[in-house]
Amino acid sequence: MGTKVIFIGNYKGGVGKTTSTLNFAEYFSTALHPKRKKANRVLVLDIDPQSSLSEILVKKHCKTDLSDLEPYETLNYVFDLSIAKIQRYSTLDLNLSKTAGVNLIKDGGNFDFIPSSLFYCRDAEGQNVLGLDTLALMMEDDLQYLTILRNFLEPLKTGYDYILIDCPPSNNLITRSAFLMSDFYLVPTVLDGLSTNGVVHYIETVENTYSHYCQDSEDAFLAKHFFGARPQLLGLFFNLIRGRVNYEDALDEFERIFRSKLQMNIDDFLLDSRINNYIDIARSTQAGTTSISKDDFRYLAQEILDRLER
DSSP: OOOEEEEEOOSSSSSSHHHHHHHHHHHHTTSBOTTTOSBOOEEEEEOOTTOHHHHHHHHHHSSSOGGGSOGGGSHHHHHHHHHHHHHHOTTOOOOGGGTSGGGOBOTTSSEEEEOOOTTOBSSTTOOSBOOHHHHHHTOOSSHHHHTHHHHHHGGGGGGOSEEEEEOOSSOOHHHHHHHHHOSEEEEEEOSSHHHHHHHHHHHHHHHHHHHIIIIISTTHHHHHHHHOSOOEEEEEEEOSBOTTOOOHHHHHHHHHHHHHHHOOOGGGTBOSOOOBOOHHHHHHHHTTSOOSSOOHHHHHHHHHHHHHTO
16 A cells, blocks of 8 residues: 545635644544554645644644744745746756655654745745745646646655645645645535535546646646546545534435536445534644544544545
């Protein structure tokens, strides 16, 4: 079993992407690897320009604020240098894997994380702030830029069983690069009509992104060489479930739309575990940890690991 790269995403905001990524990292990294019989080694990346997950993890495990990180400790630095290399210095060897923030290790745990920062800037005066959204606009729609993330992570893979990517609700080139290089993806959603259509659109976008670059483009043979097989939908799960709400009609509608628009059997993808809208889960996430009193994510994480180990 090689390293599994999994992104967590949805174009709708407020569906629990960051909460899910944090909880999966915690629970994956305490579960035993089926072959090594030791705890899984997990790497977490935050490619959301809002950097919410980064802010939580840096404050909890590095005892500092996101704004206090050195530029080289962020994923922004990887993209900034790589873009400059592509545009001006194509022969330079950046050797980024030895300098970026993978060295930020969770105290006492078994996962590392690479933060992004909305405060990243090149100069000490803070005059040139470059969030990931700004850096994405500096990229061009070709393989040199789309492979930045893949080329950075490839030498790091040997140290991890799982790489989890917290994706933003946008379709910029950084997000597309995460789609292309991932083996699997998970889609958290809330259970209502608008969200159902959003899930369908998101899955179609992931599928179309792969087809565009790795099947239909002039350089498809090169893209497929770099990115490999199409990312597989690992599962959908419902987040923020309220205890007194009857979701039966909404669930029927979700299944109907899913089947009719995607021609996919939803039973193959809909995970059994659901995440209830418990305040303790939200508070624990803000504190950078898992809930002590609620086991929703524990059960969901185990269900996902069982699927990965089939």
